[in-house]
Amino acid sequence: MKYVEEFRDAEKAKVLLHEIDRLVADIDPPKDRPIAIMEVCGGHTHSIFRYGLEGMLPKEIELVHGPGCPVCVLPMGRVDDCVAIAERPEVILTTFGDAMRVPGSKKSLMQAKADGADVRMVYSPMDALALARKNPDREVVFFAIGFETTIPSTALTILQAKAEGVENFSVFCNHITIVPTIKAILDSPDLQIDGFLGPGHVSMVIGTGPYEFISRHYKRPMVVAGFEPLDILQSLWMVLKQIQEGRSEVENQYARIVPDAGNSAALAALSEVYELREFFEWRGLGSIDHSGVRIRAAYHAFDAEARFATPNVKIADPKSCQCGEVLKGVIKPWQCKVFGTACNPETPLGALMVSSEGACAAYYQYGGVRKREAVS
């Protein structure tokens, strides 16, 4: 496949790994621990495990798998609300595939479907709108999750629905934004992260500007990274280079996709339809100020939260869960008390075991071979 294979070249990887080794040898490591670099985005976590990158890196580097898996960080209360909407007889609930398995306090959408709810998997919110046109006697609700990567597509779908006057379509909005979350992680007192790989697809929408505070205020390097394995290695090299030279800047490795200014058309659609919430609840991280968006009053008619009554109950994470500490790099997934025992992909307790992009699920499924050996 053109423009894909080139970024999976094992020979080039060897060269980069050699350069990474040389850089690491030249860096004074933090006391008592390896250099910790967080990949914010779940897509990066997926690639890291998919290609076995962790085992290829020198032991002085520790990858911390961040909060950027939108499926994982969805709190149980919101899933309960979604299930309640899905269980209304007039509703066709549409969702991305991997949101089907996210557990609520009583059931997931997949279990609700088994109990008779009309839950359908779609590949785009536009598919949900098409379903609404085809079923004028039903209420079609799209379960909107995701960061800035997916927000513009639901915004455009709502704009389209309004333009066409489709009245039986609405969006249950659980969109979240990445920047306040990175800030929340940086503000935590037990933080042990020396640099960041920035989310590539989010940045394609928002650009690189919003990350400036990370380098300026928190003095941490941030490199916006692509998703192919060579992208990730090169980005790691760029972070290490900054550390070695004592710089902390926002750099853009993924310039073939990410313009520094972002995508103005997408941003315009986003701010036309959505506004920031005061706060939003995250699984594993708790409530974070201004970390979610809601549908503006002008598009009230397409807001499923306004259209349907929901239980709207906050469900606390199980006490045994240590997702927050994993997210902040304080412990590794397999150091959590319930990893692989009470919490596993079949019956996930914590956020990070939910989707294949979650750090714990990724460890469980793909296993950083070297790391697992160290444990067993």
Added chain:
Amino acid sequence: MNVMPMPRRRAFGHISVPKVTLAHGGGGKAMKDLIDDVFVSAFDNAALAPLEDQARFDLSDLARYGDRLAFTTDSFVVHPLFFPGGDIGKLAVCGTVNDLAVGGAQPLYLSCAAIVEEGVEVDLLRRVAASMAEAARVAGVQIVTGDTKVVQKGACDKIFLTTTGIGVIRANVTLGADRARAGDIVIVNGVLGDHGAAILGARGDMALDSPIESDCAALNGLIDALLGAAPGTRALRDATRGGVATVLNEIAQASGVAIELDERVMPLRAEVRAFCEILGLDPLYLANEGKIVAIVPADEADAALAAVGAHPFGRDAVAIGEVKGGEAGRVTMRTVFGGNRIVDMLVGDQLPRIC
């Protein structure tokens, strides 16, 4: 199990209405007409003739093929019923033929039980039955008994099929998932994931320019060739639901060995690769309906590859990995990028990723 009532000298019953109703499941003339019209006329063969509640086989006749019986059953509930490269009928015959063949058996006789939803077009049933008959002819097996039930609308999705098969295992052939040994070679007979991708594509949710065809095929001929060339073959499995990854995990666990795969040689059609890239699916877990995983001793690997590669269903055969003595039950893969990862069992279905 009811026998297909096929009196030799009476004319086949015929259905003149376009759709199946509950009357066709009532046990009376309407049911006989349905069975005659749709199934018996399609499966017509000498072994099916006697009007008994069971098909009967001569033991001495069976014994010509080997010294043990193999017996298997499988149900088929695919949606859509017709897809590029096959349909539920072809699938039902090939699936059961393959389940027998991977045990080292010569597949001989199949049953066909159909659960039909009222309101289904009779023509659709005729097409399914014709497809089964053709698949059976190609595979060299006979469908010798069967049953039909009609259920209310909504109680099933148009048609569910169950086929049960009997085969005879060749003398001196013993295959088992527990027989893999360190040093053995893992062989597949061609590109992986075609069936799973074809079904997902045929559901129409993804607009594909060029449809991916299912690999649905009866592999008894290919397995004959393989066992002829590599009589020491340890284990054979057809890599259906759960794909190659699941089968290899089962073998690694049963044999108490590790298996190491090489992603660089993994045979994949370009369309399937692209399909998986877009949806975030792993082709190792996609279903196949015409692919086997063979574990063969290293000294027979070349002969096995040559024999499988010479068969029409094995042209892209390749060794994808090796059995190792490492941690029992662990399947790993050296990635195209040079890293290693674990290839574990999936918990449920693969679901497309959000981003």
